[in-house]
Amino acid sequence: MAVSWQLSGSYFENCSCDVVCPCLMSTNAQLTSKPTKGVCDVGLVFHIDKGNYGDVRLDGLNVAMFAHTPGPMAEGNWTAAAYIDGRADDQQTEALGAIFTGAAGGPMAAFAPMISTNL
Template sequence: MSSWQITGQYMETCNCAFLCPCITSNLTARPTEGDCKAAVTMHIDKGAKDGIALDGLSFVLILHSPGPMGEGNMTVGLIVDNTASDQQLEAISAIASGSAGGPMAALAPLVSTNAGVERRPIRFEVDGLNYAMSAGELVDQACEGLPSVTDPEQAIGIDNTAHPVNSRLSLAKAKRSRFHAFGIDWEDATGTRNGHFAPFAWAG
């Protein structure tokens, strides 16, 4: 029986021009800017680890890959909602790092530097195909899904991906993407950069 499980909504933006080649190459392609900088936000609707409830909390992974993500040597820092208790922070840290198993465990061997943990107030908002979040002064990002012609209320998706959050991702363009955390810096508001969102269901 799983010692933890969480479900909710995820969004991310990165510095790659749309469409990010990491997804379509199974992490083997060089990012469009040569390196990858991304902010991956997870909002937990419902979940618990070892009896510790995690409902309503959010966390953000800020990552930098100096080249193709599959080659590793990544730096990753974690931002956790400042409303989390110390026990909740410990539980989320274990899930996010992969030390508690689950999807992030597959990514862990690619991480060479754990840049630390910060607490900030995290705001996560969804309005149709529009996703937005902020984490104090460290992160402010928003993306808009590409509406499908067959169903404009749904975004065009890409399936069977190697992404740890979900094998199916909605395609989106970043409306704004700003993060300055753990020595990883990126700012863009051109509307030409990559974004994704999806529901997630993790367990370990």
């Protein structure tokens, strides 16, 4: 049985493209446009105001994710890394790892098949 989870908080994202990311803001299908510099280096930072993974509380923790895509995101072959708050205990680290790798389902699960290297 899948573990129920929920997060709420703040999120910030920035990539290496010029001005507006063509992967997300284009007349083409999402993630299919070529990044303006040919590759995409993106950082995503999350602060969890309130959250849980089953009975594990995640309030106040942070996660930073970084990815490199060698071309249009939808083509895959991403290299990605998730950095979990050092204040997290073992259960919280495991929970956040499951959420942010997509193993627990949710939004990140859509990106998981495109990641070929997890650092």
